[in-house]
Amino acid sequence: MTVVDRPQRTRAPRAATLVREHPLVAFFTLALGLSWLAWTPWVLSRNGLGVLDFSFPSVLGTTQFTGMLPGAYLGPLGAAFVVTALTTGRAGLRVWVGRLLRWRVAPRWYAVALFAVPVAVLSLGAVASGGDVRAPGLLLVVSYVPLLLLQMLTTGLAEEPGWRDFALPLLQERFGPLGAAAVLGPLWGVWHLPLFLTEWGSWPDVTWTAVVVFVAFSALFNVVIIWLFNRTGQSLPIVMLFHVSLNNTVTVFWAATFPGVGGDELQRWLLLGAAVAAAVVVVLTRGRLGLPRGTAPLGGAPVRSAGSPV
Known part of the structure; x- marks a missing residue:
């Protein structure tokens, strides 16, 4: 019995050891793998490819709450929790949750988070439309804040909590901000790729160029998010x-x-806006993306020094 039981007793610790040795690989594998696995029924349903003869329940006029949100x-949230718990235990989880609760930042960062993107998007829309701008209805204006929450x-x-709270500090320590x-x-x-095979991605009216543009936009918009994360002392509420x-x-x-x-056309204009914003951030910060040159140990809040970059 001892010989038979031994492999079973070592299997779990070996998996935990691999996670501790390769936390980033473990996180990205779990984040993508768990989400893609959970999205498979939605992708195959009538709300996607139509392989399976059922539809997901609609909430507020969309099946994204029932098909995509779980x-x-x-994925990212669950993977971050599991990998943090296995690699740094309760102390690491406290740091991870602490960034999620870091609301106390300078008011100007709330102004940036709440107004910079809407102003930029609406400005891009005004240009893209050639001046054909319609006033939104009162109901849309009133719904903006509840839908934002x-x-x-x-x-x-x-x-x-996965992409920026867990992965970003580790990546910046290993590869620097631009890396x-x-x-x-x-x-x-x-x-996001499987989502293009569902109503989220307007399936079946989706093209491969739209997918490429979206991924490129994500990469460039991420540069600006990283700058904001670093400049606010790793405040996750501001990033969110x-x-x-x-x-x-x-929406x-x-x-x-x-x-x-x-x-x-919207996505192409968003890509252009993100490219300009990312270029400005990289140039003004000299590639530091707001990360101070003297930083705390892994997972801690950055320590700002005098004369640190934007």
Whole structure:
């Protein structure tokens, strides 16, 4: 019995050891793998490829809450929790959760998170539409804040504790800010790929160029998010607000305000805006993306020194 039981007793510790030795590989593997696995029924349902003869329940006019959200939570958020618990235990989890609760930052960063993206998106829309701008209805204006809060609890909470809270500090310590951006941004974009086979990605009216543009946009928008994360002392609420401000502005205002600008054209203009913003951030920070030259040990908050970059 002793000989037979021995492999069973060593299997779990070996898996835990691999996670501790390769936390980033473990995180990205779990984040993508768990989400993609959980999204498979939605992709195969009538809300996607139509291979399976059933549909997901609709909530607020969309099946994303029932089809997409569980996998989104399970992937980045779940992977970050598991890998943090296995690699750094309770102390690491306290640091990880601490960034999620880091609300006390200078008011100007709330202004940046809440207004910079909507102003930029609506400005791009005005240019893209050639001046054909319609006033949004009162109901849309009133719905903006409630939907923003909903996005914080869905998209923001599902994604940012994984991509920026867990992965980004590790990546920046290993590869520096630009190296971290080069790794994290494309992987963040690739994580969304199965969603293009569902109503989220307007399936079946989706092209491969739209997918490429989206991944490129994700990589460039990520550069700006990293700058904001570093400049606010790794405040995740600010990053979440910044991220979901984009989603919410497009969802609430774009179609009604710029009816002549379709989804593919919208994504190309967003790519252009993200490229300009990322270039400005890289140039002004000299590639540091807001990360101070003297930083705390892995997982801790950065220590700002006098004369640190933007």
